[in-house]
Amino acid sequence: MELKLPLAGGLENYTLTGTPVAQGTYSPARSRLAFAAAHVVADPLGDNSPGAPAVIDWEHTLGFRRHLWSLGLSVAEAMDTAQRGMGLDWASTQELIRRSAAEAPDGRIAVGVGTDQLPAGTHDLDAVVAAYEEQLAVAEDVAAQPILMASRALCAAAAGPDDYRKVYDRLLAQSSRPVILHWLGSMFDPALAGYWGSDSVEVATDVVVGLIEDNVQKVDGIKISLLDADKEVALRKRLPEGVRLYTGDDFNYPELIQGDGDRYSDALLGIFAAIAPAAAAALKALDDNDLDTYNKVFAPTVPLARQIFSKPTYYYKTGIAFLAWLNGYQPGFTMVGGLQTGRSLPHLADTFRLADQAGVLTNPELAVDRFRQLLKVGGVDA
DSSP states (O other): OEEEEEETTEEEEEEOOOOOOOOOOOOOOSSSOEEEEOOOOBOTTSOOOTTSOOOBOHHHHHHHHHHHHHTTOEEEESSGGGTBTTTBOHHHHHHHHHHHHHHOGGGOEEEEEOOTTSOSSOOOHHHHHHHHHHHHHHHHHTTOEEEEOOOHHHHHHOOSHHHHHHHHHHHHHHOSSOEEEEEEOTTTOGGGTTGGGOSOHHHHHHHHHHHHHHTGGGEEEEEEEOSOHHHHHHHHHHSOTTOEEEEOOTTTHHHHHHOBTTBOOEEEESHHHHSHHHHHHHHHHHHTTOHHHHHHHHTTHHHHHHHHTOSSGGGHHHHHHHHHHHTTSSSSSOOGGGGGGGSOHHHHHHHHHHHHHTTOOSSHHHHHHHHHHHHHHTTOOO
16 A cells, blocks of 8 residues: 655655554463553544543543453553643543443553642642542542552642652552552653652652652552663662562663563553554563564564654654554544644654554554545645
8 A cells, every 4th residue: 555645845655564463352461560551532523622621532432441451451541641731631530530440351450640630820738638639539439559640739849859758658658559659751741840859860769769668568669751761770670579660661661671680660651552452462472481572573663652752752642642543443633632733744644654664553544544634634635
């Protein structure tokens, strides 16, 4: 198949060369825990303009999660991939958590617990804790594992590391089950710069390691998204025995998940939603100790991931929804908050090429047809 794609201000003929990764049903991986952070599908008839309350297409949003579960992946629900703080309001978040948790097989779900219901402005630490507690109660109510998300409000309110400890120590004491901590770098959200009370990653690492060591029975693991494999490995080496490192590094995940000797990272990744069949196949190969297949499957997905998560990184959600649309998991390329405009046509054309080469266009004919439609709407006669 061939189509014309934007390139350097013009158009080029592009012939699809990729072989789609085989579809199938998988059991959860034995050797690693693997969460895909899933996006939400906007109702194309809803008023999903910037600043408006989210209107969600529940049929396709939940259908996408069933797709992930069928591949053996667990779902990280209501995370930044679902546009927390970028279009998904707290009312819709609660409904998303409850609907998704009701369908999750064997408890294979963890849910984001944050403070984004707080109005814009400055808040004291007690208000931040109260917001976290409200959201933690929702996670407890649906019996889902909590992910204590990095909080913009806490980052703004905290005077230093001691304030982070005050908030997290209180929350961990209340949780009825071990939580996943969440360290999101400023490339994903500029409002989180200096999280844990320092602009130095090394100092911040000392703070979070101390928090974990003092609350080791209440911490299942920590998800770290700094897009720096060396810093992740350095933290991984310092974690107490039994505490997991969940990689959120969408640039270096194959090597981090494979690990080195007895140390490896589990996965909690937005890119897994985009490359779900490849992720499932690679994890099965890892279970079978077939590293050749593991690397062969994952290697071509890395350029795609680096494209989707390129700067400004926080618009990666647009690429996730774009691929879901190309692959037929949602009827239109629309997003809550109008975020489908977050990437240009040339950027999406490069994403299309790399998705083909990675074998994650599961229905190439449909993908070609839909991308031609997008070009036409964008004013490109291809």
